[in-house]
Structure formats: structure tokens, C-alpha cells
Amino acid sequence: MKDCKRSHTGKGGSVATMHEVAQRAGVSIATVSFVVNDSKPVAPATRARVEAAMKELGYHRNSVGRALARGRTYIIALLYPALQHSFSRTAVRFFTSAAAQARERGYNLVLWPISNEAEQVTELTSTGLVDGVLLMEVQLDDSRVGELERGKTPFALIGRTQDTAGIAFVDIDFETTIESAIDHLMKLGHTNFALVDGGYGSDALSGYGPVARSRSAFGEVTTQRGLSSVMLTCDENPDAGREIAAELVADHAETTAVLVMNELAAPGIVAGVKNVGIAIPDDMSIISVGSSADMASMADPQLTLMTSPSTELGRSGVDAVIDRIENPLNPLPQALIPCTFTAGRSVARVRSSS
Amino acid sequence: MKDCKRSHTGKGGSVATMHEVAQRAGVSIATVSFVVNDSKPVAPATRARVEAAMKELGYHRNSVGRALARGRTYIIALLYPALQHSFSRTAVRFFTSAAAQARERGYNLVLWPISNEAEQVTELTSTGLVDGVLLMEVQLDDSRVGELERGKTPFALIGRTQDTAGIAFVDIDFETTIESAIDHLMKLGHTNFALVDGGYGSDALSGYGPVARSRSAFGEVTTQRGLSSVMLTCDENPDAGREIAAELVADHAETTAVLVMNELAAPGIVAGVKNVGIAIPDDMSIISVGSSADMASMADPQLTLMTSPSTELGRSGVDAVIDRIENPLNPLPQALIPCTFTAGRSVARVRSSS
DNA sequence: TGCCTGTAGTAAAGCGCTTAACTCTTCGTC
DNA sequence: GACGAAGAGTTAAGCGCTTTACTACAGGCA
Numbered sequence: 001m002k003d004c005k006r007s008h009t010g011k012g013g014s015v016a017t018m019h020e021v022a023q024r025a026g027v028s029i030a031t032v033s034f035v036v037n038d039s040k041p042v043a044p045a046t047r048a049r050v051e052a053a054m055k056e057l058g059y060h061r062n063s064v065g066r067a068l069a070r071g072r073t074y075i076i077a078l079l080y081p082a083l084q085h086s087f088s089r090t091a092v093r094f095f096t097s098a099a100a101q102a103r104e105r106g107y108n109l110v111l112w113p114i115s116n117e118a119e120q121v122t123e124l125t126s127t128g129l130v131d132g133v134l135l136m137e138v139q140l141d142d143s144r145v146g147e148l149e150r151g152k153t154p155f156a157l158i159g160r161t162q163d164t165a166g167i168a169f170v171d172i173d174f175e176t177t178i179e180s181a182i183d184h185l186m187k188l189g190h191t192n193f194a195l196v197d198g199g200y201g202s203d204a205l206s207g208y209g210p211v212a213r214s215r216s217a218f219g220e221v222t223t224q225r226g227l228s229s230v231m232l233t234c235d236e237n238p239d240a241g242r243e244i245a246a247e248l249v250a251d252h253a254e255t256t257a258v259l260v261m262n263e264l265a266a267p268g269i270v271a272g273v274k275n276v277g278i279a280i281p282d283d284m285s286i287i288s289v290g291s292s293a294d295m296a297s298m299a300d301p302q303l304t305l306m307t308s309p310s311t312e313l314g315r316s317g318v319d320a321v322i323d324r325i326e327n328p329l330n331p332l333p334q335a336l337i338p339c340t341f342t343a344g345r346s347v348a349r350v351r352s353s354s
Numbered sequence: 355m356k357d358c359k360r361s362h363t364g365k366g367g368s369v370a371t372m373h374e375v376a377q378r379a380g381v382s383i384a385t386v387s388f389v390v391n392d393s394k395p396v397a398p399a400t401r402a403r404v405e406a407a408m409k410e411l412g413y414h415r416n417s418v419g420r421a422l423a424r425g426r427t428y429i430i431a432l433l434y435p436a437l438q439h440s441f442s443r444t445a446v447r448f449f450t451s452a453a454a455q456a457r458e459r460g461y462n463l464v465l466w467p468i469s470n471e472a473e474q475v476t477e478l479t480s481t482g483l484v485d486g487v488l489l490m491e492v493q494l495d496d497s498r499v500g501e502l503e504r505g506k507t508p509f510a511l512i513g514r515t516q517d518t519a520g521i522a523f524v525d526i527d528f529e530t531t532i533e534s535a536i537d538h539l540m541k542l543g544h545t546n547f548a549l550v551d552g553g554y555g556s557d558a559l560s561g562y563g564p565v566a567r568s569r570s571a572f573g574e575v576t577t578q579r580g581l582s583s584v585m586l587t588c589d590e591n592p593d594a595g596r597e598i599a600a601e602l603v604a605d606h607a608e609t610t611a612v613l614v615m616n617e618l619a620a621p622g623i624v625a626g627v628k629n630v631g632i633a634i635p636d637d638m639s640i641i642s643v644g645s646s647a648d649m650a651s652m653a654d655p656q657l658t659l660m661t662s663p664s665t666e667l668g669r670s671g672v673d674a675v676i677d678r679i680e681n682p683l684n685p686l687p688q689a690l691i692p693c694t695f696t697a698g699r700s701v702a703r704v705r706s707s708s
Numbered sequence: 709t710g711c712c713t714g715t716a717g718t719a720a721a722g723c724g725c726t727t728a729a730c731t732c733t734t735c736g737t738c
Numbered sequence: 739g740a741c742g743a744a745g746a747g748t749t750a751a752g753c754g755c756t757t758t759a760c761t762a763c764a765g766g767c768a
Contacts, residue, residue, distance in 0.1 A: 015480065015506070017754060028718045033756060040757090043716060060480035064427060065754030067418045068723045077464075099467035110431075111465035113453035126369065126414035128724090152369075238651045264648070267621065271654035294618070297592045298652045300625035371724060382748045387726060394727090397746060419724030422753045482754090 016057035025053035036061055076102055076321055077112035077130040079121065079144070081137055089292040090263065090308045091136070094158070097314030098134065105322055107131070118143040125153035132321040134158060138169075139207045154324035156333065158317050159209050164334060168324055170316045172290060173336035174210060177306050178217040181259055181287050184341060186225065189350035190257035190285060193222055193229045196244055196269060198236045198262035210290065214261045228254065234265050241268025242275070249276050256284055256350050260303075263291040267299035270346065281348035288346075290339055297344070304344035309337040370411035379407035390415055430456055430675055431466035431484040433475065433498070435491055443646040444617065444662045445490070448512070451668030452488065459676055461485070472497040479507035486675040488512060492523075493561040508678035510687065512671050513563050518688065522678055524670045526644060527690035528564060531660050532571040535613050535641050538695060540579065543704035544611035544639060547576055547583045550598055550623060552590045552616035564644065568615045582608065588619050595622025596629070603630050610638055610704050614657075617645040621653035624700065635702035642700075644693055651698070658698035663691040 018036075022029040027046060034040040035050045042050070053059075067073040078098060080091070095111060102109035112130075114120040121144045125133060130153065135144060138159035145167065148155045157169040182193065195218045197211045215231060222229035230252045234244035241260075245268070248255060260266045266288045270280055278284050280301060288296050288305040296303035320333040372390075376383040381400060388394040389404045396404070407413070421427040432452060434445070449465060456463035466484070468474040475498045479487060484507065489498060492513035499521065502509045510522040536547065549572045551565045569585060576583035584606050588598035598619070602609060603626075614620045620642045624634055632638050634655060642650050642659040650657035674687040 015482070019754075029755080030719080030757080031717060034717090037756085040717090041715075046716080060476075062754050063481040063483040064418060064421045065723090066756075068422050068725090069754075069756040071723070073418060095467065109467065111467070113449065113463065113465070127417040128369070129417040237648055238654075239656070267652045267654075275654075294591055298621045300621075300629075300654070302593070373724075383725080384727080384749080385747060388747090391726085394747095395745070400746080416724050419753090420726075422755090423724075423726040425753070 015062070016054075016059040017062070018059070021050065021053045021057055021059050024057065025049040073129060073131055074106060075108045075110060075130045076132045076134060076318065077124060078109055078134045079112055079114055079124075079136060081115065089294045090290070090310045093292065093308075093310035094136075094314040094317075097311040098318045099314075101315045101318040102322075105318070107318075107322060109134075109318060118147040121147045122151060125151050132156075132325045134317050134321050138209060140209050140212055141207055154321060154328065156317055156320035156324060158313055161209075166332065168320045168333045170313055170320055170333070170335045170337070172210065172309065172313070173338040174213040174290075175217040176336075176338040177289060178214055178259065179221050180338070180341065181289055181306050182218075182221050182225070182227070182257075185257040185285060185287065185347065186227070188285065188348065191227050191350075192252075192254045192256050193218075193227050194248055194252060194255045194258045195229070195231045196241075196248070196258060196260045196262055196265070197231070197233050198265065211261065214259075214289065218259065230255065234262065236262055236264040238265060238268030238271070241265030241270075242272035245269045245272025246276065249273060249278060258284065258286045259289050260286060261289045263288060263295050266291065266296065266303055270299040270301070270303065281346050283351065285347040285350075293342060296342075299346070301345035304347040305342050306339035307342045308339055312337050369416070370408075370413040371416070372413070375404065375407045375411055375413050378411065379403040427483060427485055428460060429462045429464060429484045430486045430488060430672065431478060432463055432488045433466055433468055433478075433490060435469065443648045444644070444664045447646065447662075447664035448490075448668040448671075451665040452672045453668075455669045455672040456676075459672070461672075461676060463488075463672060472501040475501045476505060479505050486510075486679045488671050488675050492563060494563050494566055495561055508675060508682065510671055510674035510678060512667055515563075520686065522674045522687045524667055524674055524687070524689045524691070526564065526662065526667070527692040528567040528644075529571040530690075530692040531643060532568055532613065533575050534692070534695065535643055535660050536572075536575050536579070536581070536611075539611040539639060539641065539701065540581070542639065542702065545581050545704075546606075546608045546610050547572075547581050548602055548606060548609045548612045549583070549585045550595075550602070550612060550614045550616055550619070551585070551587050552619065565615065568613075568643065572613065584609065588616065590616055590618040592619060592622030592625070595619030595624075596626035599623045599626025600630065603627060603632060612638065612640045613643050614640060614645075615643045617642060617649050620645065620650065620657055624653040624655070624657065635700050637705065639701040639704075647696055650696075653700070655699035658701040659696050660693035661696045662693055666691050 018029050018032045022032045027050060031042060031046065032050055034042050035047055078095065099109045112124060114124065124130065133148060133153055133155040135155060136158045138145065138157045138161060140162040142161055145157065145161050157167060160169050160171045161167065195215065197214060218229065218231065232244050232248060234240040260269055270286060273280060273284060280286060286303060288303040290308045291305045292308060296305045316335050323330055323333055372383050372386045376386045381404060385396060385400065386404055388396050389401055432449065453463045466478060468478060478484065487502060487507055487509040489509060490512045492499065492511045492515060494516040496515055499511065499515050510524065512524055514523050514525045515521065549569065551568060572583065572585065586598050586602060588594040614623055624640060627634060627638055634640060640657060642657040644662045645659045646662060650659045670689050677684055677687055
């Protein structure tokens with residue numbers, strides 16, 4: 001008597017609906033919903049009938065209908081400005097673990113490509129398509145964050161803005177990481193340090209959190225420990241690494257310990273240094289900071305590194321957004337996770353000569 | 355008289371709805387829809403009133419409601435088994451261009467992480483959350499493809515299965531690519547070739563299209579041209595490259611020209627070859643096939659390469675799915691795009707000695 | 709017997725939007 | 739001046755699902 005236009009079950013275009021299942025099982029549509037979601041007790045016999053009907057019709061719940069009714073899509077968008085930055089191995093690992101954790105908690109984590117325009121963020125969040133947002137590659141002063149704060153979509157950052165008050169985030173603990181790297185090298189007798197970081201565009205440079213934070217940490221620690229130090233910057237590619245290596249060797253010949261905070265340039269730096277006759281690790285030790293083992297072994301010799309805690313970042317990042325979504329009143333999740341030391345072949349005791 | 359529970363406009367949680375806009379503008383909700391979608395003529399005065407109301411209320415259309423009513427989400431999922439494979443620079447470029455093209459055509463392209471399980475594919479498509487699917491990293495015999503064919507969600511492949519009948523796809527033209535690479539090296543006098551490809555797991559090896567196709571192309575062309583040839587395989591990482599390089603040099607000393615179809619191992623191969631005292635490109639020429647310039651320059655010297663047509667693949671891939679979605683009756687889009695030659699420093703004329 | 713409680717299931721009101729069908733006006737035309 | 743067409747809006751029926759009442763019925767207890 002109702003709904004007759006598409007009762008031709010089976011093929012015919014659209015998929016089976018809850019209505020059809022209900023009809024077939026001889027129950028009300030609500031009961032089907034209760035079975036599907038296990039949201040209310042249903043007598044075993046009835047449940048069995050419903051389940052049979054579902055199987056026969058090949059029923060799958062329609063997420064859009066559900067989303068509309070519940071006011072929740074269970075989709076979390078991971079915003080990654082792929083256009084501007086390369087998708088490092090580190091990021092992949094991060095993404096993977098984030099997705100797994102989201103799935104675990106009943107959400108879908110999808111990578112949503114948007115340019116860096118703040119307005120695109122609004123465009124995404126204001127349409128109610130996603131329940132929450134995870135923002136990567138955050139700048140110290142990031143317009144997208146402002147945009148998100150203005151909206152009502154729950155979000156969390158991977159990385160931090162300058163002022164983290166009122167913002168949920170998960171980031172690498174650069175201070176601790178840099179300090180351990182330096183400590184490691186000091187124990188091997190090094191006293192002349194250099195830091196090479198990534199440009200990340202040109203002027204936005206000082207605005208990139210990891211760079212800014214590592215620099216200040218590097219500055220502080222070397223000063224405290226009375227070490228000689230120099231800081232250099234180059235673009236995020238091997239060729240830039242080659243160039244900066246030449247510069248480093250030419251202008252700062254005393255350097256024996258280098259922290260590279262630029263995964264992509266690191267192999268180039270190694271190549272560049274070797275090309276001017278300096279042996280690694282015999283004459284110079286290099287540690288790649290915040291990198292992944294795969295990338296580090298692109299270099300020859302394989303780089304010793306402080307491995308980025310990508311997996312943990314992914315997991316806690318997702319937890320942070322979901323927490324914001326589900327318990328907006330909870331204290332803000334804010335976490336810092338240090339990189340861990342991974343041995344390679346690019347670090348050695350300083351030469352006793354000199 | 356109707357809808358009173360949430361007429362408290364402004365803050366208070368949810369966003370403005372079409373209803374509220376209609377009320378405020380003193381028109382029917384349908385009219386608002388016509389304005390928003392420009393789907394029916396509306397008198398200028400009315401339109402103005404509606405637009406004013408929208409602005410005042412900060413209205414943004416709700417995608418979920420729209421999706422439900424239209425039966426379309428305008429979301430396309432790019433399925434990339436990130437868990438198993440690394441996300442190469444090539445893939446990033448692909449992703450970026452695909453996203454841009456989708457946006458251009460009014461769709462959202464999102465990267466949807468799923469494991470390689472075919473069932474997860476169904477789980478995604480059957481819920482009606484996405485209008486179409488773009489599948490990457492396709493195996494010659496891929497269960498996910500079967501799963502997609504069984505469902506009714508439009509899809510296209512980046513890559514190909516063995517049997518491409520009835521399937522929309524876009525892939526690299528490996529035959530042409532391999533042939534040009536060989537031609538290039540032949541013109542420089544090389545006659546002893548080797549192909550090193552990527553393992554891509556262990557047993558699935560022969561099932562990976564790019565590998566299988568390059569191999570057969572390599573085999574055919576070298577035979578045709580009467581060249582000596584050998585094929586090797588190694589995992590997709592630099593260390594594996596180092597090892598296979600040693601093997602290559604030890605067991606096939608005559609080789610002077612190497613095609614590497616394994617972006618990630620390539621830098622390792624270069625390092626490995628050099629480590630046993632063979633100069634590149636003087637003693638041995640290497641071309642990295644289907645790679646990206648960034649990755650190629652990780653090696654020292656920078657690799658000459660056949661650049662993967664990532665951008666084109668992304669664009670045409672998206673076009674292919676959208677075509678399937680919007681004109682299911684059109685002829686199936688099937689396209690092959692060759693890689694293009696990009697000079698590096700790893701290729702030279704063969705030594706006249708020998 | 710009557711009343712309360714608990715359990716299984718149903719009816720129906722939305723969620724926010726689209727769209728086919730319909731109602732009024734207002735013109736143009738013969 | 740009457741009729742039809744075109745233009746501008748409105749009504750209302752969904753899209754597929756969730757969820758809050760509410761009904762029915764059985765059992766427990768006095």
C-alpha cells in the first residue's frame with residue numbers, strides 16, 4: 001500500500017532499503033533499525049527473521065540516511081596540504097596509524113586534500129560533511145587554525161601554533177629530541193655542532209613550528225653546554241642538501257656534528273659532504289632528526305636518526321579529535337612526544353686529533 | 355507554528371538551516387533551494403532577499419541533507435593501500451592532480467585508507483557514502499576489482515588487471531616506456547642490459563602489473579634487438595638496492611645499462627655499484643623508470659629517469675570515474691600514457707674499450 | 709480480580725534538502 | 739475581452755534512517 005515504486009528487489013539500480021527488509025521480515029522499520037544498531041532489545045526469533053531478510057536482500061545500511069538522522073557522519077578529515085609539501089614516509093606512517101585508530105573507534109579517517117586556503121577549510125567544515133578535523137603541517141601562525149576556531153567543528157592539530165591556549169594538539173617534543181641528539185653526540189666527544197633545517201617555502205620559514213622550535217632548542221642547548229654552533233637552512237630536496245653541504249664545509253670547517261632537520265635534503269647533504277673529501281662518519285657525524293628509517297637509509301652511509309614518533313602521533317591525534325567530538329567538556333588533549341634514537345652508520349666518536 | 359524547537363538562531367549548536375533562511379526571507383524553502391542551486395529562475399528582488407537572509411544567518415548548505423535528497427554525495431574515494439606500500443612522490447603528485455581535477459568537476463576526491471581486503475571495499479561502497487571509486491596499485495589479479503565489479507558503484511583503475519575487458523582504467527604505457535629507455539641507451543652504444551624491478555611483497559610479485567608488463571616488454575625488446583639481458587628483483591628500499599647491486603656486478607659483470615623499475619631501491623643500487631668501484635655513469639648507465647625527479651636525485655649522481663606521468667594519470671583517472679558516474683553508457687575509458695625521458699647524470703655513452 | 713512492571717514491537721515525527729506538480733499572476737494575442 | 743502561455747512561487751512528497759513516545763501483552767503480586 002505504501003512505497004510501491006521500487007519494490008522490485010534485487011537489481012534494478014538502488015540497493016535494498018530498511019523498508020524492504022522490514023516488509024520482508026514482517027516487522028516495522030524501527031525494529032530493523034534496532035537490530036542493525038543493536039540499540040534496543042529484540043526477541044531472538046524476530047531478530048533472526050530480520051537478519052535473514054537482510055541477508056536475502058543483501059542489505060547494507062545507507063550511511064547518508066543514517067548521518068542525516070543522527071547528525072553525525074563519523075567521518076574525520078585529515079587535512080594535509082599535499083600541494084605544498086611532500087608526503088614523507090613519516091607522514092604515511094602517521095596517516096596509516098591514524099586511520100587504524102579511527103576505525104577502531106568507529107570513525108572513518110580520510111585524507112582530504114585542500115590547498116592551504118583558510119576558506120577551503122570553512123567550505124569543508126561548514127557543510128557538515130565531517131564530524132571533526134585533524135590538521136597537519138601547522139604553521140606557528142596559521143590562518144586555518146583561526147578559521148577552525150571560529151567554526152564549531154571539533155578539531156585537533158598535529159603540530160602547534162605559537163599560542164596553544166584553548167587548542168587540542170599533539171606534536172613532537174622537539175626540545176627533548178634535540179637535546180638527546182646533542183647529548184648523544186657530546187658523549188662521543190663532539191663539540192662543534194651545526195643544525196640544518198628545512199626551508200619549507202621561503203618566507204614562511206620562521207613560521208614553521210618544527211623549524212622554529214628545533215632552532216630555539218638547538219640554540220639553547222648548545223649555549224648551555226658551551227658548544228660551538230651554527231644554523232643553516234636549505235630546501236627540502238637532495239640537491240639543496242648538496243649545496244648546503246658545500247657551504248657548511250667551506251664556511252664552518254670546524255663542524256664535526258650535524259643535526260639535519262630536513263629528511264629530504266639529508267641524503268644530499270651526505271653526498272655533498274663526501275664529495276669534498278670528508279668522510280662520514282669518520283670526519284663528520286650526522287643525525288637526521290624527525291625522519292623515518294626508510295628515508296634515512298637512502299643516504300650512503302645510512303643515516304643515524306631520531307625517528308619521528310609517527311605512529312603515536314597518528315593514534316593520539318585521532319584520539320584527540322574524537323575526544324573533542326564526543327566529550328567537548330573534557331580537558332583539552334595536549335601532548336608532546338619525543339623522537340627516538342635509531343642507530344645508523346653516520347655517527348662516530350670524534351677524531352682525537354684536531 | 356511549525357519548527358519551533360530550534361528557532362533560536364545564531365549560536366546554540368547547529369548551523370542555520372534552509373528553513374530558517376526561508377522564514378527570514380519570507381519565502382518558501384523551495385525558493386531558497388532554487389537560489390542556492392540556481393536550479394530555477396527566481397525574481398531578482400526575491401533572490402536578493404534570500405541572499406541577504408543567507409548572509410545574515412551565515413547559512414551554508416548541509417551536504418548530508420543534499421546528498422540524501424539527490425542520491426549523490428559527490429565524493430569519490432581514492433583507494434590506496436597505504437599500509438602495504440609506501441606513498442611515493444609520484445603518488446603524491448598523482449593524488450594532487452586527481453584532487454584538483456575532481457574539484458574542477460564538482461566532486462571531492464578523498465584518499466580513503468583501507469587495507470587490501472576486498473571486503474573493506476564493499477564495506478565502503480555499499481553504504482552509499484561515495485559516488486565512485488578510483489583504485490590504485492592494482493594487481494594483475496585483484497580481488498578488489500572483482501568486488502567492485504560485483505557492486506554497482508562506478509569505478510576506474512589506475513593500473514590494470516590482467517583482463518581489462520569491461521573495466522575503465524588509466525595506466526602507464528610500460529611497453530612504450532621501456533622501449534624508449536632501451537632505445538636511448540642503445541643509441542649510446544649499450545648492448546648489455548639489466549632490469550631491476552621491485553618485489554612488491556614476495557609471492558604477489560608476478561601479480562603486480564607494472565612489474566609483469568615491464569618484464570615482458572623488456573624481454574621482448576631486448577630479444578628483438580638482439581641485446582643481452584638479465585632481470586633481477588629486489589625489495590623496495592635502498593638497502594635491498596645495495597644488495598642487488600652487488601649481485602648484479604658479481605654475476606653479470608658485462609652489464610653496462612640498467613633499467614631500474616624500483617624507485618625506492620634505485621639510490622641504493624647506485625650506492626652499491628659505486629661501492630665496488632664501478633663508476634656511474636662512466637662504467638655503468640642507469641635509468642630509473644617510472645620514478646619522480648625528486649626521488650631520482652636522492653641518488654648520487656642524480657639518476658636519469660623516465661618520469662612517471664603522474665599528473666596526467668590523476669587527471670584522466672578522475673575523468674574516467676566521473677564519466678562512469680555520469681554517463682554509464684559511454685564507451686569505457688581506457689587509456690595508456692607513457693613515461694617521459696628526463697635527463698640526469700647517470701647515463702653516458704658506453705666505454706669504447708671492453 | 710485488579711494493578712503495576714517489564715518487555716517487545718510499532719507509529720510517526722523528524723534530520724535538511726530536492727523536485728515534480730500545482731497555483732496564481734501577469735501578459736500577449738487574436 | 740477571453741484564452742493560453744509563460745513566469746514566479748508554493749506545496750508536499752520523498753531520500754533512508756533514528757528515536758521518542760506509545761501500545762500490547764504477559765507475568766508477578768496482593
